[in-house]
Amino acid sequence: MAIDVRPITDAEVHDWTRALNTGFLRSPVISDEQLADRRSFTDPARTQGAFDDGRCVATFRSFAQELTAVGGAQVRADAVTNVSVSPTHRRRGLLTRMMAADLTAAKERGDVLASLIAAEYPIYGRYGFGPATWITEWEIDVPRTGLDPRWSGPADGGRIDLVDAADVRKLGPELYERLRATQPGTVTRDERWWRVNTGEIQHNGLPWEEPHYAVYRSANGTVDGLVVYRADEKWGDSGQPLNTAKVSQLIAVSPAAERALWHYLCSIDWILKVRTGFRAPDDLVQLLFPDPRAARIVGQADWMWVRLLDVVAALESRTYEGSGGLVLEVADRHGLAGGRFRLEATGDGASCAPTTRSADLSLDVSELGTLWLGDESAVRLAALGRVREERPGAAAVADALFRTSRRPWCPDVF
Known part of the structure; x- marks a missing residue:
């Protein structure tokens, strides 16, 4: 019997959620509370399932998102999540069918790009996604930092206050929007995000x-x-505290706030180590201490992936570090965003349009997604054979335009 791939109905949310849990190795038992929660934020029209003889064996969901481009513009994105294929139905093209349907719909809606957090690296490049942000986690050995153990608060006139969850639901959204206005790679958080x-x-x-x-x-x-x-x-054998503080999120809109919060964490009695959670690879945290070696990297990985759907809109939405022009030959095996485009960038903005001029640089749409937020180097990609220079020096020109002084960062999983 052919496997039916299609949007689910409301009556199929339970079976779909069971398949999702199976794919992510969670318990397949779904409580009434879990089912009600899932229904509260699931749009069946953007939730696909693959059904074999009536049983859901693969899952896929997307939702509307805005992503901050370099320079602060908010770009419409198709956020992909909840992707799973049951172990009994792998290698049958189910993800390919669901992805094709979703990206086609996103293109028709006018979404500029699609985004996702990749659970596994090898999967999404073949659909035109490229890793656009990375994350790093540090472990801080507090006694080695060299901080004054008598530190009792910021010296800049600011202060640290403990608050509760209700306060965070009031204060957090406005603070995060201030961060999102300037931090490339950040994505929207709705009210439900803060409640969860x-x-x-x-x-x-x-x-x-x-x-x-x-x-x-x-x-x-x-x-x-x-x-x-x-x-x-x-606690140690002799009764000494050996506790670790684990950060789940730290957001700051000024260097003073960032410094004060890390110093606060390192000043808490009984805390000997601090796990930073997932930060941008060029985060300031390591260099905030008199002895930077007190912070060692304990994790590093690719994080958010980007798939461009509208090259013109994507390249015009961001700002550039310098002025110049570049003709890009963009290959897209799925036929969604390929073509040859002339980019002209200045300090006042950028223009991009299809062109018949000779290409300076040839690359796959996945590589352009990797370059778009400014985190990767076209020169590096050329050395790897993933970008081809049609004009000598074109990769260096691309770096002069695309690279950013600070790396993009997505603090969320979705």
Whole structure:
């Protein structure tokens, strides 16, 4: 019997969720509360399932998102999530069929790009996605930092205040929007995001442990930073505390707020180590201490992937580090965004249009997605054979335009 791939109905949400849990190695048992929660944010029209003899064996969902481009513009994105194929039905082209339907619909809607967090690296390049942001996690050995153990608060007139979950639901969204206005790679957080991440909504049936919340207020009283962390309880044989603070999020809109929150975490009694959570690879945290070697990298990986659907809109949406022109030959095996495009960038903006001029640089749409947020080097990609120079020096020109002084960062998983 042929496998039916299509949008689900409301009556199929339970079976679809069971298939999703199976794919992600979670319990296939779905409680009434979990089912009600899933229905509350699932749009059946953008939720696909593959059905074999009536049983859901693959899942796929997308939702509307805005992504911050270099320079602060908000770009319409098709956020892809909840992708799974049951182990009994792998290698049958089910993901390819669901992805093709979703990207085609996104293109028709006018979405500029699609985005996702890749659970596995080899899967998504063949659909035109490229890794556009990376994350790094550090572990801080607090006694080695060289910080003054008598530190009791910021010296800049600001202050650190403990708050609770209700305060975060009030203060957090406005603070995050300030960050999102300037930080390339950040994505929208809706009201439900804040409710889930402060424990008001129990998601996926996972147990909730209330964290600690602290905010940094500048000298004028403005909340410029927020940290959310939990701590374990570990004691040595001689009764000495050996606890670790684990940060789940730290957002700051000023260097003063960032410095104060990291110093605060390292000043807490009994805390000997701090796990930073997923930060941008060029995060300031390591260099905030008198001894930067106190922070060692314990994790590093690609994070958010981007798939361009409208090359002209994507290249015109961002700003560029310099002025110049470049003709790009973009290959797209799926026929969604390929072509030859002339990019002209200045300090006042950029224009991009299809052209018949000779190409300076040839690349796949996945590589252009990797370059779009400014994190990767076209010269590096050319050395790897993933970008081809049609004119000598074109890769260096691309780097002069696309590369950014600070790396993009997506603090969320979706």
